[in-house]
Amino acid sequence: MAAFTAADVKALREKTGAGMMDAKKALEGANGDVEAAVDALRAKGLATAQKKSSRTAAEGLVGLAVEGTTGVAVEVNSETDFVAKNDKFQDFVRKTTQVALNDDITDVEALKTADYPDGGTVGEKLTDNVATIGENQQVRRMKTVSVNNGVVVPYMHNAVAPDLGKIGVLVALESEGDQDKLAELGKKLGMHIAAAFPQALTADGLDADTIERERKIAQEKAAESGKPDNVQEKMVDGAIAKFAKENALLSQVYVIDNKTPIAQVVEGAGKDIGAKVELVDYVRFQLGEGIEKEESDFAAEVAAAAAG
Numbered sequence: 203m204a205a206f207t208a209a210d211v212k213a214l215r216e217k218t219g220a221g222m223m224d225a226k227k228a229l230e231g232a233n234g235d236v237e238a239a240v241d242a243l244r245a246k247g248l249a250t251a252q253k254k255s256s257r258t259a260a261e262g263l264v265g266l267a268v269e270g271t272t273g274v275a276v277e278v279n280s281e282t283d284f285v286a287k288n289d290k291f292q293d294f295v296r297k298t299t300q301v302a303l304n305d306d307i308t309d310v311e312a313l314k315t316a317d318y319p320d321g322g323t324v325g326e327k328l329t330d331n332v333a334t335i336g337e338n339q340q341v342r343r344m345k346t347v348s349v350n351n352g353v354v355v356p357y358m359h360n361a362v363a364p365d366l367g368k369i370g371v372l373v374a375l376e377s378e379g380d381q382d383k384l385a386e387l388g389k390k391l392g393m394h395i396a397a398a399f400p401q402a403l404t405a406d407g408l409d410a411d412t413i414e415r416e417r418k419i420a421q422e423k424a425a426e427s428g429k430p431d432n433v434q435e436k437m438v439d440g441a442i443a444k445f446a447k448e449n450a451l452l453s454q455v456y457v458i459d460n461k462t463p464i465a466q467v468v469e470g471a472g473k474d475i476g477a478k479v480e481l482v483d484y485v486r487f488q489l490g491e492g493i494e495k496e497e498s499d500f501a502a503e504v505a506a507a508a509a510g
């Protein structure tokens with residue numbers, strides 16, 4: 203019996219853009235392991251690297267709050283988008299994000315034990331919301347960024363309310379230059395970050411496991427070329443360098459002009475702003491990033507019920 207279902211084939215096709223038979227063969231070769239099948243398809247040049255966040259479906263909201271030179275992003279999940287549109291849920295996300303900022307909190311567990319403005323703790327309020335709304339919710343993650351001199355600029359893509367939405371970005375710019383011009387630059391960089399999905403500020407910050415996975419895929423591709431070993435090594439090194447360039451923020455090509463590396467955009471902005479500008483940190487929270495929401499096959503459920 204196959205170790206995968208038709209739904210797995212469909213999911214793999216959606217993730218990779220591969221044809222049905224290619225997706226099926228890849229799953230067969232990977233014994234039903236979807237991620238291994240993705241790698242196999244990529245090694246054969248039948249798929250491109252997917253960005254998991256664009257394939258996920260967890261609901262809820264991302265909240266942003268900034269005050270002075272500090273900003274915080276918080277993600278709170280719910281089971282359905284209907285709850286995410288609920289005024290009570292939105293109020294909870296907004297106030298919880300503000301608590302994280304006001305209390306200088308840096309991790310979720312500390313945030314849950316912090317005092318909530320309406321009484322009790324954030325965790326207790328969350329429990330009350332679950333009981334009242336009737337749907338599971340969780341404070342999933344948070345991150346704080348700050349600068350000594352300069353600005354932290356928020357940008358919310360697909361906002362459903364002020365500072366609440368699906369993709370929240372914070373841009374931390376260190377500079378003694380004009381604050382208004384820094385804020386304008388920060389917003390444009392925030393738009394780039396939302397669109398380009400960098401995985402780290404610099405190549406050195408990229409996840410080691412991710413790099414190793416990319417290296418193995420590149421090695422498989424190089425091996426299939428049949429070229430000499432020394433040429434294959436150069437092919438692999440080139441592939442890794444390309445991956446790092448495309449996924450590290452400072453080396454990414456600016457989406458607004460489609461030609462200038464972000465590092466050069468920031469450096470060039472310093473002339474207009476009147477002082478050196480350094481992009482020191484950023485946050486990009488996309489709702490449900492890294493969470494695979496289980497999808498039911500309604501037709502299969504009906505058939506099973508009828509058979510039972």
